[in-house]
Amino acid sequence: MLLLFRQLTERAEAFCRALEGRWALGDCGNSVIVFVWQHYKKMVIWPARLAEKYITTEERKAILTKVNDYAQTDDWFPALSTIIKEISNELNGPPEPRFDTGTLSLLLSVGLAVGLTLFITCCVCAFRCCGNVKTRERRKSVERAMDNLRNSVIRRGNP
Structure with a gap:
């Protein structure tokens, strides 16, 4: 039974979504569709994008719970009147x-x-600084080696 209820709700919401897109209800995204499926005694409140900021999912559930007794007894006028009043307030x-x-x-x-x-x-x-330190050390060791080589050449040249 719960699965059937969920499927009916999904079908009704899909219909409302398609209806909103095809009818271009309010270019600003502030429309609200109240869908009544009289055969299954099912109602869906479908707010558009901006209207969702004012009518949350919890508030929609509370409104539908409030009018559920009317829907179950096929008393649609008071149900719809209550829904319209509540949506207007929201x-x-x-x-x-x-x-x-x-x-x-x-x-x-x-x-x-x-x-x-x-x-x-x-x-x-950090790599540049560390790299420069290593390069400086290498330069110094190369310079020392060159100095040692120069000094040894100079010493050998002068007996």
Whole structure:
């Protein structure tokens, strides 16, 4: 029974999604579809993109629970009147606070990019400094060898 209920809900939501796209209800994404499937005594509230900020999933479930008795007794006028009143109240209120994951992901990616840039810069500087020290030591040893060779040539040349 629960599986049938879930399938009916998914079919009704798919129909609402298609209906919203085909009818172009509100170009701003602020429309709300109330779908009534009288044969199955099923109702779905389908808010568009911007309307979802005002009517959350929990609020839709609460509204449908409130009118479920009307739907089960085929008393559709009070059910729809209650739904319209509740949706109006929700749409006229302030939007529900939501966590903005887009901004968070942007901040994290910028922070990661800055951190990697600093790490790479520090590594390059460290390698250059360490590389210069080794090069200096090599130069000094080469210079010492050259000096020793020069001194030995000079000593051999002057008996």
